[in-house]
Amino acid sequence: MKVTVNRKAHFNAAHRLYNADWSDARNATVFGKCANPHYHGHNYELIVGVKGEIHPETGFVMDMKVLKKLIEVEIEQAFDHKNLNEEVEEFKKLNPTAENIAVVIYHKLKPKLDVNLILTITLYETPRNFVVYGDE
Amino acid sequence: MKVTVNRKAHFNAAHRLYNADWSDARNATVFGKCANPHYHGHNYELIVGVKGEIHPETGFVMDMKVLKKLIEVEIEQAFDHKNLNEEVEEFKKLNPTAENIAVVIYHKLKPKLDVNLILTITLYETPRNFVVYGDE
Amino acid sequence: MKVTVNRKAHFNAAHRLYNADWSDARNATVFGKCANPHYHGHNYELIVGVKGEIHPETGFVMDMKVLKKLIEVEIEQAFDHKNLNEEVEEFKKLNPTAENIAVVIYHKLKPKLDVNLILTITLYETPRNFVVYGDE
Amino acid sequence: MKVTVNRKAHFNAAHRLYNADWSDARNATVFGKCANPHYHGHNYELIVGVKGEIHPETGFVMDMKVLKKLIEVEIEQAFDHKNLNEEVEEFKKLNPTAENIAVVIYHKLKPKLDVNLILTITLYETPRNFVVYGDE
Amino acid sequence: MKVTVNRKAHFNAAHRLYNADWSDARNATVFGKCANPHYHGHNYELIVGVKGEIHPETGFVMDMKVLKKLIEVEIEQAFDHKNLNEEVEEFKKLNPTAENIAVVIYHKLKPKLDVNLILTITLYETPRNFVVYGDE
Amino acid sequence: MKVTVNRKAHFNAAHRLYNADWSDARNATVFGKCANPHYHGHNYELIVGVKGEIHPETGFVMDMKVLKKLIEVEIEQAFDHKNLNEEVEEFKKLNPTAENIAVVIYHKLKPKLDVNLILTITLYETPRNFVVYGDE
Numbered sequence: 001m002k003v004t005v006n007r008k009a010h011f012n013a014a015h016r017l018y019n020a021d022w023s024d025a026r027n028a029t030v031f032g033k034c035a036n037p038h039y040h041g042h043n044y045e046l047i048v049g050v051k052g053e054i055h056p057e058t059g060f061v062m063d064m065k066v067l068k069k070l071i072e073v074e075i076e077q078a079f080d081h082k083n084l085n086e087e088v089e090e091f092k093k094l095n096p097t098a099e100n101i102a103v104v105i106y107h108k109l110k111p112k113l114d115v116n117l118i119l120t121i122t123l124y125e126t127p128r129n130f131v132v133y134g135d136e
Numbered sequence: 137m138k139v140t141v142n143r144k145a146h147f148n149a150a151h152r153l154y155n156a157d158w159s160d161a162r163n164a165t166v167f168g169k170c171a172n173p174h175y176h177g178h179n180y181e182l183i184v185g186v187k188g189e190i191h192p193e194t195g196f197v198m199d200m201k202v203l204k205k206l207i208e209v210e211i212e213q214a215f216d217h218k219n220l221n222e223e224v225e226e227f228k229k230l231n232p233t234a235e236n237i238a239v240v241i242y243h244k245l246k247p248k249l250d251v252n253l254i255l256t257i258t259l260y261e262t263p264r265n266f267v268v269y270g271d272e
Numbered sequence: 273m274k275v276t277v278n279r280k281a282h283f284n285a286a287h288r289l290y291n292a293d294w295s296d297a298r299n300a301t302v303f304g305k306c307a308n309p310h311y312h313g314h315n316y317e318l319i320v321g322v323k324g325e326i327h328p329e330t331g332f333v334m335d336m337k338v339l340k341k342l343i344e345v346e347i348e349q350a351f352d353h354k355n356l357n358e359e360v361e362e363f364k365k366l367n368p369t370a371e372n373i374a375v376v377i378y379h380k381l382k383p384k385l386d387v388n389l390i391l392t393i394t395l396y397e398t399p400r401n402f403v404v405y406g407d408e
Numbered sequence: 409m410k411v412t413v414n415r416k417a418h419f420n421a422a423h424r425l426y427n428a429d430w431s432d433a434r435n436a437t438v439f440g441k442c443a444n445p446h447y448h449g450h451n452y453e454l455i456v457g458v459k460g461e462i463h464p465e466t467g468f469v470m471d472m473k474v475l476k477k478l479i480e481v482e483i484e485q486a487f488d489h490k491n492l493n494e495e496v497e498e499f500k501k502l503n504p505t506a507e508n509i510a511v512v513i514y515h516k517l518k519p520k521l522d523v524n525l526i527l528t529i530t531l532y533e534t535p536r537n538f539v540v541y542g543d544e
Numbered sequence: 545m546k547v548t549v550n551r552k553a554h555f556n557a558a559h560r561l562y563n564a565d566w567s568d569a570r571n572a573t574v575f576g577k578c579a580n581p582h583y584h585g586h587n588y589e590l591i592v593g594v595k596g597e598i599h600p601e602t603g604f605v606m607d608m609k610v611l612k613k614l615i616e617v618e619i620e621q622a623f624d625h626k627n628l629n630e631e632v633e634e635f636k637k638l639n640p641t642a643e644n645i646a647v648v649i650y651h652k653l654k655p656k657l658d659v660n661l662i663l664t665i666t667l668y669e670t671p672r673n674f675v676v677y678g679d680e
Numbered sequence: 681m682k683v684t685v686n687r688k689a690h691f692n693a694a695h696r697l698y699n700a701d702w703s704d705a706r707n708a709t710v711f712g713k714c715a716n717p718h719y720h721g722h723n724y725e726l727i728v729g730v731k732g733e734i735h736p737e738t739g740f741v742m743d744m745k746v747l748k749k750l751i752e753v754e755i756e757q758a759f760d761h762k763n764l765n766e767e768v769e770e771f772k773k774l775n776p777t778a779e780n781i782a783v784v785i786y787h788k789l790k791p792k793l794d795v796n797l798i799l800t801i802t803l804y805e806t807p808r809n810f811v812v813y814g815d816e
Contacts, residue, residue, distance in 0.1 A: 003647065004676040010534070014447040014449040019195075036490065039447050040421050042420055083422075096195075150355075153603070169353035170353060177284060238547060326783070511734070540729075557720055582694065626720060671723065
């Protein structure tokens with residue numbers, strides 16, 4: 001049986017919800033105040049879950065120090081104190097909804113992990129809204 | 137792959153645990169102080185999870201504004217500041233345990249959602265006790 | 273200089289807001305859905321703060337085990353799983369608002385403490401509403 | 409003796425730390441990544457505390473429904489989903505640090521309250537950083 | 545369809561990460577400061593999830609009072625205020641990582657539960673690190 | 681008027697409650713399971729509050745980056761993943777109760793701050809027990 005280890009991290013970013021194929025009026029209608037062209041922002045709280053077998057020698061599924069460092073390098077350095085729409089390559093043509101941010105985080109971390117590990121991304125956009133995406 | 141979006145909500149209600157087919161003595165034995173005929177109450181914290189494909193145009197599985205409004209109309213207006221046993225039709229013959237409340241919430245929300253969406257209800261009766269019920 | 277030690281506890285209770293000197297209509301106007309005659313309820317989260325000198329032999333302002341037990345006997349046994357209006361003597365003629373509950377808790381605990389200790393009561397009626405009352 | 413009632417609220421906003429009297433280089437040196445000209449953002453969590461005597465007829469220091477509405481009208485409508493630097497008058501010439509935002513919130517709410525009430529503003533910029541400002 | 549009921553509990557313990565088959569130097573290299581021979585410690589927060597059918601007479605999957613008592617007897621009395629490496633039989637030859645502690649808790653509780661119930665253990669070693677282990 | 685800025689930090693440590701002037705029996709009687717000679721441990725959550733005037737040029741009472749770094753150097757490096765009784769000089773003859781740890785933290789930080797700043801230490805030993813110590 002497999003165990004999931006989870007590590008919490010966080011980043012603060014500005015964004016707006018915006019579909020470049022639509023008129024500004026349609027963006028405002030669909031996305032409401034989230035379409036504000038001057039941006040708003042969030043404290044994103046991220047939980048990265050990695051599921052696998054316990055290594056018998058270490059008692060670890062994955063060394064949390066390694067996972068913590070991986071999240072810092074791949075996610076926090078890329079997203080923290082950034083404007084997601086303006087400064088993060090993945091969102092130049094992709095609307096930075098919580099759903100899409102979680103999928104992007106998944107694809108940034110997945111290739112860095114052992115292929116036998118099962119990855120789940122939980123992303124809180126606010127304490128009241130969160131999304132989950134992953135291999136299961 | 138599918139993404140789950142989750143929205144938190146809350147309602148405050150009175151209830152007692154009670155099986156009308158049993159004597160008062162048996163209710164007191166089985167349910168203890170939760171059977172108090174004068175009622176007690178809780179701040180219920182509710183998480184509604186909806187899983188589905190991301191719509192390519194919006195980046196949403198489901199518009200959170202719509203989900204928030206749906207929870208307000210279907211659940212908060214029905215349960216908030218109510219006595220569940222006395223004032224909520226579903227519990228007139230059903231014991232309002234956390235388990236049964238979660239199942240009732242599920243059945244109130246399920247028909248209002250797109251048929252392709254997968255629904256999960258998480259209900260905290262207290263910060264220390266919670267239940268989960270849904271399609272998966 | 274003095275140190276404050278704080279202990280968290282909790283109780284679940286039903287109540288309604290009600291002034292017996294007023295008509296039902298006026299109660300409904302002033303207290304809204306909180307005046308529901310069938311009651312509603314809360315998970316009250318309580319923080320009891322006790323400020324004083326550190327005893328040089330123990331390193332304690334007050335033994336937390338003693339404070340925990342005192343809160344159990346004086347507050348939890350009196351209020352937990354009760355209807356405050358119907359079953360708690362202090363609220364038979366006093367409206368059980370969060371403010372009044374905090375003052376009642378203060379007066380139940382104060383005489384049980386060493387006279388040199390400074391007492392502060394913090395009471396969360398919900399995670400979004402709380403009150404503070406005490407000697408400072 | 410007086411009781412403090414506290415109400416939690418929240419708003420999501422973009423901002424940057426910036427002193428218009430300084431060069432961009434000095435802004436970058438002093439404020440680091442917080443000076444990012446593309447902005448970043450936060451979920452601000454706000455606690456408004458109001459201290460006063462309990463009204464004997466209502467058992468309230470201040471009706472929480474009134475306080476909740478006041479925060480919505482004065483603070484949430486002004487700040488939520490806004491760019492504080494670009495769209496909020498008070499911050500056009502004032503650096504929107506957590507400290508300054510708390511002071512601005514204080515001055516927006518203070519004139520709307522009964523003169524006998526004591527006001528305290530607690531503002532969480534992130535779950536790890538918060539500020540407190542008020543009459544005591 | 546089945547419902548999961550969850551109960552939170554907690555215990556405070558000392559531990560160190562250590563593989564007795566390795567040299568001290570290798571332990572220090574792999575486990576870093578967690579290998580400190582003088583120990584360090586944690587407030588472990590435990591969530592025990594039990595999934596099954598709702599009993600039609602009680603409305604319970606499992607009586608929470610029974611589950612709470614079971615956790616107290618089997619887990620809290622065994623682990624609370626203990627040194628896991630020195631005083632808990634299961635960890636005399638097993639490295640007390642969060643992963644291994646979760647597996648041990650699972651095996652202590654599983655035989656005490658009705659065979660039809662599905663068990664999941666969630667264990668927070670810190671507010672930022674947690675593991676999940678169970679039947680699903 | 682002055683503003684308080686607060687920064688959260690954390691460290692994980694082992695300790696036991698113990699008065700070296702007492703017999704083991706008396707230590708066991710007074711401190712109960714907290715006197716366990718094999719130690720137990722906690723995730724200490726620390727809030728450092730610094731109160732002062734807002735600097736008109738920066739909008740800061742104190743740069744949070746500086747405060748965060750100061751806590752890392754003075755407190756986290758000294759206490760994290762340590763056995764407080766065995767490895768921290770201040771507790772070799774001082775019982776490491778939460779009260780005493782807060783006072784020690786205060787005295788480590790106070791001389792590093794501008795003399796006009798008012799310092800308050802809040803220390804959570806568990807999510808249910810915390811202490812406050814400082815200049816006000």
